[in-house]
Amino acid sequence: MSRFGYFVGLALFILSAVHAEDPYLYFTWNVSYGTISPLGVPQQVILINGEFPGPNINSTSNNNVVLNLFNNLDEPFLMTWNGIQQRKNSWQDGVPGTNCPILPGHNFTYHFQVKDQIGSFFYFPSIGMQRSAGGFGGLRINSRLLIPVPFDPPAADYTVLIGDWYTKSHTTLARFLDRGRSIGRPAGILINGKAGKDSHGNDEEPLFFMEAGLTYRYRICNVGIKTSLNYRVQGHEMKLVEMDGSHTQQNTYESLDIHAGQCFSVLITADQEPGDYYMVATPRFTKYSLTGTGIIRYNNSNKPPSPVLPDAPVGWAWSFNQWRSFHWNLTASAARPNPQGSYHYGSINITRTIKLVNSVGVIDGKRRYALNGVSHTDPETPLKLSEYFGIADKEFTYDVVKDEPPPADSPIKIQPSVIKATFRTYIEIILENPERSIQSYHLSGFSFFPLGMGAGKWTPESRKKYNLLDTVSRHAIQVYPRSWTAIALTFDNAGMWNLRSNLWERQYLGQQLYISVISPARSLRDEYNLPDNAIICGSVVNLPLPPPYTI
Structure with a gap:
């Protein structure tokens, strides 16, 4: 080939690479019931392709x-x-405020791009109390080859799903809540669907294997519905490298508090005498004692694990101090080629402060949970559909939750709760918890910056305690008992997004709201149109489609 022909071919190859669409991954999932006995009691669970x-x-x-x-x-x-942030695409978020449900005997094809993200996540059912029955699993997003990762490739990459577990069915738990009862304490702790012991008290088969001298990545997610858990591995230290989609400074820990809805990635080196070792998960901030275990086995080992389990930490101050040790890795690249440290979140002017206080009350003899005195209920028509079809004013009222909480003795109101946020503004949200129990929250559609935490009530003076340099960008955060947590983010992702309690009893009974972020341009640069395969329900059935967004 001539030199001219070579360069023409190279140019065409580069041009085609630039315009090539990103790779597609195709899955077919069948959701069904099944019967298993993770705690020795046969019970109905939700399976994905027959798996739990x-x-x-x-x-x-x-x-x-x-x-x-x-x-x-x-x-x-x-x-x-x-x-998963679902950039410009809250249509795929899969919660009742954005999507009509998939009816029995029907199917729906989700189509989303895991754009500009890396890290450890999970999926789960969002309707009612189905999450307590299973249907969950791990979701990992690896870094592209051109984007360096701040640690050597591990020998293997393991997903560890820890969580509390109930032996009562999800329909029974929902019925308890509908009648004003609590779901009570969980029956046990599971690790990857197993309690660690069979009905005779014998260890179950190992969950993971390691070769002596090699280092492994463990992605640990708390998929439970109520309980903060402490995770540790017998005889091994853990080097924290990522949480909720952000690389962290690589500190070493003997144990980690992982709250409901959160995921951590750690590196564990097989540097002990070959044998079997327990992973342990136990509750935090509770009066009851439960233990979930799983075995990590060194290859070709026949040495049983020590029956002496590593102790759990005590007190919430220990957990708070551990949180203070978490820092963003500002020298590591993110999913984008530009380094994370180039985004100086601490120098952005806050345009609005929203202070949300959780509360509990009794209405008509039944318990309800609320944020700023409003206990959310889902209308028949998903909020996003009402907004898209232009009938929102007939279906719900914006901003029933105010930026400041009402007086503590104000009655709780039950209604759809939607806050309007101006597109691309930088907003501070204060999550204040006056109760004795720990709280955990998730915001869909975004990663936010947890600026600070403290005991008591938040005041403007609390900003002096903020970390404005290297707090870890994430999507889930805890609020300690009788304490506050401050987060901030730029609302640059148009759509309808769910801010919810990760404690599913509270979420089910109203401790959640939605944030509507509308692009005034109605442009495809900011938000996608309603998908062609979208399920239509409620008041928008038979309504004509509005004009589509255009470039």
């Missing part, structure tokens, strides 16, 4: 995920993708 937990989604940044989900249950179903 469900299959792991292994993707790479910018991949397009196309997932055809068939609902073989006898009840409506939705799947949500915890921590």
